[in-house]
Amino acid sequence: MSLYADLMHPEGAMWLADVALKNIAPGEEFHTQVQVARGPTSSRWVELRGRAELATPWIINGVSFDVTEQKLADQKLRASEERLQVLVAELQHRTRNLMGVVRSMADRTLRRSTSLDDFTPAFKDRLLALARVQGLLSRMNTWERITFDELIRTELMALDAESERVVLDGPANVMLRSSTVQTFSMALHELATNALKYGALKQEAGRLLISWQLEISGEGGVPWLHVDWRECGVAMPPEGAPAQGGGLGRELIERALPHQLGARTTYVMEPNGVHCTISLPVSERTRAETADA
Known part of the structure; x- marks a missing residue:
């Protein structure tokens, strides 16, 4: 024995x-x-x-x-069931977030539309922007994250706005929290759309600089992404004239991002173009990878 x-x-x-x-x-x-x-x-x-x-x-x-083979098969089955539960929970969470974003987007677009003809193209454009983000999310595994540089390049390419007048300056692979991507991407879409219709990407002398940096600070070392969106060379409307664009985008940036994502934001119509800053917490995995670098 x-x-x-x-x-x-x-x-x-x-x-x-x-x-x-x-x-x-x-x-x-x-x-x-x-x-x-x-x-x-x-x-x-x-x-x-x-x-x-x-x-x-x-x-x-x-x-x-x-019973070794049976034991191993049971272990694989349990692992598959646990993964399926995680995937279903993630799908339910993303669906709830998506429905909330669509409802909020429809409400805001409707409030700023004067007719159905005015509402339809604006809402369709925003749905397409949201669909692009869903396309990025759907290609990921549960534990993967969308990075900021991937998100901003996807948006600029979709609007055919990647040109010599756009400068992107910041570190690669800053991972965003999946729960923030949808709302954050809509704010970026509104900024890019307004720049394309009225600002730095519309006017020949206009230039757009998008810079970002990562900061590990605060108790527990929470990683924050700081984005600086700066347009220059733009002929702004005279003082007192009706503002061009910026309505929904500004509302998203000044109200929705701080309220929903805990972000810190500014939005200023400067003499030569829009200047916007967005700071928000990002994925903890970014901190881990930064520490390993």
């Missing part, structure tokens, strides 16, 4: 010790699985079934089966 115990995983050896010490009552049936070492780097699972017989010396009658 001692040689058999030496081959066992510690938990199995403890069970065998109970047998040796007669901790199993006479006539009691037993059914257990124990891990048996097969070599220095591998082991097998054995299922033991039997009955303790009252006799002198102590007798255990039973059989054993190698």
Whole structure:
């Protein structure tokens, strides 16, 4: 028995010790699985079934089966079920977020529209922007994250706004929190759309600089992304003239981002163009990768 115990995983050896010490009552049936070492780097699972017989010396009658393959299959099945539960929970969470964003977007667009003809193209344009973000999210695994540089380049490319008049300056692979991507991307879309219709990407002398940096600060070392959106060379409307664009985008930036994402924002119509700053917390994985770099 001692040689058999030496081959066992510690938990199995403890069970065998109970047998040796007669901790199993006479006539009691037993059914257990124990891990048996097969070599220095591998082991097998054995299922033991039997009955303790009252006799002198102590007798255990039973059989054993190698159940290693079944054990491994059960472990894979449990892992698959756990992953499925995580995926379903993530899908439900993203769906709730998406419906909230669509409802809010429709309400804001409707409030600023004078007619159905005015509402339809504006709402369609925003839905397309939201669909682009969903396309990015759908290509990811559960534990992956969208990065800021990927998000801003996707938006500029979709609007055909990547040109020599646009300068992007910041570190790659700053990972965003999945829960913030939809609202954050809509704010970026509104900024880019206004620049394309009225500002730096519309006017020939206009230039757009989008710079960003990562800061690890505060208690617990929370990573924050600081984005600086600066347009220059733009002929702004005379003082007192109706503002061009900026309505929904400014509302998203000044109200929705701070309220929903805990962001810190500014939005200023400067003499030569829009200047906007957005600071928001990002994925903890960014901090970990920064520390490893």
